[in-house]
Amino acid sequence: EAGVAQSPRYKIIEKRQSVAFWCNPISGHATLYWYQQILGQGPKLLIQFQNNGVVDDSQLPKDRFSAERLKGVDSTLKIQPAKLEDSAVYLCASSLGRGFFGGYTFGSGTRLTVV
Amino acid sequence: AQSVTQPDIHITVSEGASLELRCNYSYGATPYLFWYVQSPGQGLQLLLKYFSGDTLVQGIKGFEAEFKRSQSSFNLRKPSVHWSDAAEYFCAVAGSGGYQKVTFGTGTKLQVIP
Numbered sequence A: 001e002a003g004v005a006q007s008p009r010y011k012i013i014e015k016r017q018s019v020a021f022w023c024n025p026i027s028g029h030a031t032l033y034w035y036q037q038i039l040g041q042g043p044k045l046l047i048q049f050q051n052n053g054v055v056d057d058s059q060l061p062k063d064r065f066s067a068e069r070l071k072g073v074d075s076t077l078k079i080q081p082a083k084l085e086d087s088a089v090y091l092c093a094s095s096l097g098r099g100f101f102g103g104y105t106f107g108s109g110t111r112l113t114v115v
Numbered sequence B: 001a002q003s004v005t006q007p008d009i010h011i012t013v014s015e016g017a018s019l020e021l022r023c024n025y026s027y028g029a030t031p032y033l034f035w036y037v038q039s040p041g042q043g044l045q046l047l048l049k050y051f052s053g054d055t056l057v058q059g060i061k062g063f064e065a066e067f068k069r070s071q072s073s074f075n076l077r078k079p080s081v082h083w084s085d086a087a088e089y090f091c092a093v094a095g096s097g098g099y100q101k102v103t104f105g106t107g108t109k110l111q112v113i114p
Helices: none
Strands: A005-007 A010-013 A019-024 A031-037 A044-050 A053-056 A065-068 A075-079 A088-095 A110-114 B003-005 B010-014 B019-021 B024-026 B032-038 B044-050 B056-058 B064-068 B073-078 B087-094 B102-104 B108-113
Touching: A005 A088, A010 A019, A019 A088, A019 A110, A031 A075, A044 A065, A044 A075, A044 B102, A075 A088, B003 B087, B003 B102, B010 B019, B019 B108, B024 B073, B024 B087, B032 B064, B032 B073, B044 B056, B044 B064, B044 B073, B073 B087
Parallel strands: A010 A110, B010 B108
Antiparallel strands: A005 A019, A019 A075, A031 A044, A031 A088, A044 A053, A065 A075, A088 A110, B003 B024, B019 B073, B032 B044, B032 B087, B056 B064, B064 B073, B087 B102, B087 B108
């Protein structure tokens, strides 16, 4: 089966600019996650979708970050305006059903550099 | 709140030597536990997981982990390390039931020397 697709792989922007990332999960995976991984740290969950509904966005900085998952398939994560501290790898993952019993399948991530 | 501690930021082992990566978790009940591996520029790959039952869990690539409730630990082991095992390893914990989120540790970077 095809894996979790993410694009772009790399992005460099100036602070205060906006940026968007795209994720296409594994076909049939109802749950989709966006994680932020800052260099030297473990991934931190930003938002979790179940189909096209938000299950958990408690750690999403909502003043600048937004995410949507229209039609319950692919998803976009947007940052507007970006700050220097947003430099990180943004990982998308998906899983079957409502949980993670089979483990997540991660995409390769988008490396964002804010200058 | 749940949390994971990986006390070793960086470990170096010789090829062919045994490996143990430490992981301690904090959670009020029986947790779900995971080990993931991340190669440079790649996403995370699941090595193994523990939900219940046998406390010694076998995973892919020859890895195993043992759940010790009394020590709140879930250490990852491999009897003989290969150069291709060089990567970063993340321990993760999740609560049982519902939409409990997965919390990752800060990772241990493994270097393998010839």
